[in-house]
Amino acid sequence: MASSRALSLSGGVRVARLVHPATHPVLLPARTTWPPAFGRRSCMRSMATATPTLESEQRDVASHAGDAPAVHRPTMEPGAFQRLPIVASAKELVRTSVRRASRVGNNNKLKNEAAKARNRASRAMDTLMKEMCGPLGQYRSGFPSRERLHPFDAALLDLTVGAERYRRTLAQLEAFKKTAVQVTKMYANRAVKASNMREAIEIREEALAQVELALTTGAAVVDELKDIARNLRRLPVVDLSGATVALVGAPNVGKSSLVQLLSSGLPEVCDYPFTTRSIKVGHFFVDGMRHQVTDTPGLLARPDPERNAMERLTLATLLHLPTSVVFVADLTGQCGTSVGKQWAIRQELKARFPNKPWLDVCSKADLLEAEFRVADAHRAGQGTTQPPEALTTAVEWAVHVPEALRVSATTEQGLDGLKVSLSDTVRAALESLDAWVDAEEA
Known part of the structure; x- marks a missing residue:
């Protein structure tokens, strides 16, 4: 049976809890009149920043990463369609x-x-x-x-x-x-x-x-x-009563496989009208609360004007939903996106969404044992250094992101630790939001 610290399987190795910032990208004005359809907490959790177009929002996030986002007060819950x-x-x-x-x-x-x-x-x-x-x-x-x-x-x-x-x-x-x-x-x-x-x-x-x-x-x-x-x-419905964990990364890095393994049941498959690709949405439970985990469409390392609708959907998910981010990287070279380009994607998202709870995952870890041994030996001798602006190898990644969980969907290596870390991430996000509301009410 599941321990209280895991999602559905037994605990496994304890993983260091992610530090969740005191601030959160979901902000509200000091005086807020809540729409009748929302409770105070559920409404606060569902609020997200918005400006007229996705592109302008992305530019604003990129250029004002340290500023508080603009407040948007929607009058409808998600799922209106x-x-x-x-x-x-x-x-x-x-x-x-x-x-x-x-x-x-x-x-x-x-x-x-x-x-x-x-x-x-x-x-x-x-x-x-x-x-x-x-x-x-x-x-x-x-x-x-x-x-x-x-x-x-x-x-x-x-x-x-x-x-x-x-x-x-x-x-x-x-x-x-x-x-x-x-x-x-x-x-x-x-x-x-x-x-x-x-x-x-x-x-x-x-x-x-x-x-x-x-x-x-x-x-x-x-x-x-x-x-x-x-x-x-036919569009997906997002339940904002609980947390949403978004698996992001380049295409074919193993996000869908992890969603299926993390879910408490078989994930739903939603066919989006603007693509023939299927998106898996699963659910998991933390402290009796139901939360969503989804694999978002893969991102490529390229400017916004060159991104397709699926990539823009991923950015919209991160912009508009109170998501925790699980960045999945495939360092084996099998996904079609180089380690260097995956690093560029990661750095871009970290800069755009600095306040998102963040968890790094290296997939297909069973194929990277040699590289991880070299990285571990390097850290043991020299310690962890400041991450560079660019890197090109799996060893460099493992050296500069030592907190990344090493997971394999094939052998199920590291899955228990991933479940524990996801539990901690969800609790940190919800506790931070509740504390903010309590402080405002006081």
């Missing part, structure tokens, strides 16, 4: 509305036939307007503006659908709804003013045909919205 309304197809919406409007019968309380015909035509237009505009209004209110989204959801929106397409579609939907109201009201007014029964009947029949044609032509925006909703519902 899972609550989007079900959107009917444009064809189905128009046909259903016209069919119900055509079934409106006469008001038999009226004795005058012309009055009956005018009343029927007017009520048919009213029914058509309600059947069309009711769902359209629900769609519009059910799709939150980008500004209301949690920063992580906003970043996902930018990387999948695109902020401009999202805003444009919602604006077109609103315009289409107004057009539907205007057209049906126009025909309803004409029907009311009909001079006789025949004219009222002709107006009703013309209205149903012309309105169906006009709405069918303009209803393409509904299908566009349906496609957007389908893509957004």
Whole structure:
């Protein structure tokens, strides 16, 4: 059975606890009015910095690493896309509305036939307007503006659908709804003013045909919205009630394998709409609390403008979520990214996110025993020196990052120690946040 210090397996070798800074990238103003949907602590833990674009946030983090980040107060919890309304197809919406409007019968309380015909035509237009505009209004209110989204959801929106397409579609939907109201009201007014029964009947029949044609032509925006909703519902949901541990590093360094070994059960597999690659999200427990562990898309050592959507997703995860970072390095040369470039990625992330709880892991340790022996001997003779700006070999890495855990998913070497360190990292992060809230309340 698991010890209280481990995640799910027995304790293993005790690993030095990571030092968690007193400060944390999640900051709030001294006076805060909490949205009703959030508790004070859960809201504080879910807050993250945000500016209009991912690129500008990254530049700000890079250039002001020592400054307190800007405060962003989202009005929605993460996972808003899972609550989007079900959107009917444009064809189905128009046909259903016209069919119900055509079934409106006469008001038999009226004795005058012309009055009956005018009343029927007017009520048919009213029914058509309600059947069309009711769902359209629900769609519009059910799709939150980008500004209301949690920063992580906003970043996902930018990387999948695109902020401009999202805003444009919602604006077109609103315009289409107004057009539907205007057209049906126009025909309803004409029907009311009909001079006789025949004219009222002709107006009703013309209205149903012309309105169906006009709405069918303009209803393409509904299908566009349906496609957007389908893509957004497939995005991952992040639970901020517990800690999130993000495994980061270059592609193919073994992050996915570690996620599967660390998880208390089989990890979920989420297919992102902007890639065919699967992302594994697992869960583990510390002190009875459920937390998430995920392998983020691999990063390459290159400037931001050259990074693809998957790399930007990794940066968005670190920017917008209160994550602890587990940096996974493959020093064997098998992953396709050199040791030197992996070091450059590590140094970049350390500079961008100086306040993140951080844990270094060397994967595939069973293939690096010789290199580790050389590094250990070097440290025994000379001690640990200041890490250089660049290094190129596994021995140099092991010398300058002695605290890195040596882990193998194949032999399960070092997994118990990794679980203990993750437990300590999660506790440090949560205790730091709770202490901050207690101090503010005092």
